[in-house]
Amino acid sequence: MTPRVGPYRVSRLLNSGGQGSVYLGQDDRLGRPVAIKVYALPADRQQQKRLLHRARLVASIQNQRVVQVHDVILSREHLALIMEYVPGVDLESVLKHRRPDLATVLAIATQTAGAIAAARQKRIVHGDIKPANLLINTAGQVKLTDFGIATPSGAQSRGEGSPASLAPEQLLADTVDVRTDLFALGCLLYRLIAGCPPWPDAEALDLERRLNHPPEPLSRLSGSGEVVPEALAELVADLLRPNPEDRPSNTHSVRQILRDIGKLAPARADNPVATFAGPWLQTDKLVPQTPQIPMGLRRQRRSALLRGSPWESLLGLWRFGTDWQRGALIALLPVSLALGIGVAAWLWPGREPLMLVPPRVELSADVAIPVSSDWLMTELESALRARFGEAGLVVSEAIRPRPVLYRSGREPNALPPRRTLQLGLACSPNGCLLELRHDDDGRQRRAQALVLADAPAADWRRSMGESLDLLLDGESTTPALASWSGPGVMPTAEAREADLR
Numbered sequence: 001m002t003p004r005v006g007p008y009r010v011s012r013l014l015n016s017g018g019q020g021s022v023y024l025g026q027d028d029r030l031g032r033p034v035a036i037k038v039y040a041l042p043a044d045r046q047q048q049k050r051l052l053h054r055a056r057l058v059a060s061i062q063n064q065r066v067v068q069v070h071d072v073i074l075s076r077e078h079l080a081l082i083m084e085y086v087p088g089v090d091l092e093s094v095l096k097h098r099r100p101d102l103a104t105v106l107a108i109a110t111q112t113a114g115a116i117a118a119a120r121q122k123r124i125v126h127g128d129i130k131p132a133n134l135l136i137n138t139a140g141q142v143k144l145t146d147f148g149i150a151t152p153s154g155a156q157s158r159g160e161g162s163p164a165s166l167a168p169e170q171l172l173a174d175t176v177d178v179r180t181d182l183f184a185l186g187c188l189l190y191r192l193i194a195g196c197p198p199w200p201d202a203e204a205l206d207l208e209r210r211l212n213h214p215p216e217p218l219s220r221l222s223g224s225g226e227v228v229p230e231a232l233a234e235l236v237a238d239l240l241r242p243n244p245e246d247r248p249s250n251t252h253s254v255r256q257i258l259r260d261i262g263k264l265a266p267a268r269a270d271n272p273v274a275t276f277a278g279p280w281l282q283t284d285k286l287v288p289q290t291p292q293i294p295m296g297l298r299r300q301r302r303s304a305l306l307r308g309s310p311w312e313s314l315l316g317l318w319r320f321g322t323d324w325q326r327g328a329l330i331a332l333l334p335v336s337l338a339l340g341i342g343v344a345a346w347l348w349p350g351r352e353p354l355m356l357v358p359p360r361v362e363l364s365a366d367v368a369i370p371v372s373s374d375w376l377m378t379e380l381e382s383a384l385r386a387r388f389g390e391a392g393l394v395v396s397e398a399i400r401p402r403p404v405l406y407r408s409g410r411e412p413n414a415l416p417p418r419r420t421l422q423l424g425l426a427c428s429p430n431g432c433l434l435e436l437r438h439d440d441d442g443r444q445r446r447a448q449a450l451v452l453a454d455a456p457a458a459d460w461r462r463s464m465g466e467s468l469d470l471l472l473d474g475e476s477t478t479p480a481l482a483s484w485s486g487p488g489v490m491p492t493a494e495a496r497e498a499d500l501r
Helices: 045-059 091-095 102-121 178-194 207-212 230-239 251-264 272-280 295-299 310-320 323-331 333-346 373-388 457-472 493-499
Strands: 008-016 021-027 032-040 069-074 078-084 088-090 134-137 142-144 354-356 360-363 393-395 419-428 431-440 443-451
Touching: 008 032, 045 069, 045 078, 088 091, 088 272, 091 134, 091 272, 102 142, 102 178, 102 251, 102 272, 134 272, 178 230, 178 251, 230 251, 354 373, 373 393, 373 419, 373 457, 431 457, 443 457
Parallel strands: 354 393, 354 419, 360 419
Antiparallel strands: 008 021, 021 032, 032 078, 069 078, 088 134, 134 142, 419 431, 431 443
C-alpha cells in the first residue's frame, strides 16, 4: 500500500537531516509533485503552538523567490510541511566544487535579496540565510527555503541559526528585523567573493570578535580573477556592520546597488547561475529507502492552515488554542449557527445571480505575459462556478455567445442581473495590476493584486483566486502603491519599488 501524508502520496525519501526527513510526494488532486518535510512535534505545548504559527507564517509568503508552502498536515506527534518541489541543487553543494564569477555572485545576491523582501512584506525574519538554504532549480533560478527558525519581525531572537551567518543581535538574544537577514546576505556575499566566511572561526561563536573586529577586507580579485567593484566591497562592509542601525534598513536600496553594479558588468547571453550550477543540477537525489511515515500523519486528513475551510480553522484553534479561546468557541456557537443560516439564505435560489461581464485589458506594446485574457476569464469563470454552482452565474454574451442561465425557480426576463463582476488588467514594464470589481446594485467593491509580467501561470491563477476570495467574502483590497482608476493607469516604478521597502 502506498504510504500517504494526509491526501498526499509519498514516493521516496529525498533527504534526511537533524530537523526532519524530506520525501518526494504527489498531489493527485492537482497533478503536481510536492516535497514533504516531516517534523517531530516538541513535547511542550507552547513550543508546538510556536511551530504551527511559524508554519502558517511561512505559508503566507507567495513569491517566486521563496519555496512555497502549499499545506500543513498535523497529527498529535508530527507536523508535515507540504512544499513546492524544486528539482535542482543547493548552493552549498556547488560551492564545494567551484567559485562563482562576478556576474553569478550578483545574480545570486539579487535574487536572495528579493526573497528577503518577500519575507519582509509578511514581517517575517528568516534567520538562517546560508548557501545550504538556497536552492538552484533547473532553470537557474535561486529560491530560499527552510524557514525552520523564522521569527516575526520585532520578536526576540532565540539564538538559533548557523554560526557562520548569525548576526550579533541573534547572539545577544535581542530583537530581530530585516536587517538581521541583510547581515546574513552580507555573509553570503563575502563567501561568494572571497571563498570563505567573513569570520572563518565562526563555529566558535566569538561574540566579542564579531562585535569589535571587522572581517578582513575583500580581496581586489574575485574567484574568477575579476576586479571586485568598490561599490560591491562597500555594500558588503555595510551589511556586516555589528550595529543594526548602521546597516541598510531595507531591501530596496540593497537590490538597487546590486542592479547598478550588474549594469556595469559585461553582458552575457546565458543565465550565469544556470551555467555555474549546471554540472550539478539534477532532478533529485535518489535515496533507496522505504518511506517511514508516522502513523498519525498517515491517518491524518486535516490541513492545519487557517486559510483552509472554516471547519479546519476551528479544529486547529481547538487543538492549539488557549482555554479562553476554547471557551469563546463554545460561547460563539449560537452566533455561528445564526450566521450559517444567514449564509444559506444568501445562497438560496432566489438570490440575484452574478453576471460576468467583458474584461478591460490594456498591455504596453513591449510587455508580453504568459497568459491571455481569454485564459484569465476561463479561470475566473471556473472559480465562480465552483463557488456558486452552474445556475448562480450569468455569462455576458459579449464574452462568448451562449444561452443565458438563471437560478432555478426564477422566471427568465430581459433585464440583466444587478450584480456584476469585471476583470481588469493593466501591464507595463514595471509589472501587472490585476483587479476584480464587484458591483452589487450600485454598491462597488474591488480587490487588486500585483503580478510580475513574467510570472508563471500558476502565480496568475493564485493571485486571481485570492483576490476573488477577498472580494466575495466582503473585503476590498487595494495595494498601497495602486491608486488605479482604470486598466490604463499603472503605478509608477518609484511607487512599486517603495512598496517593497
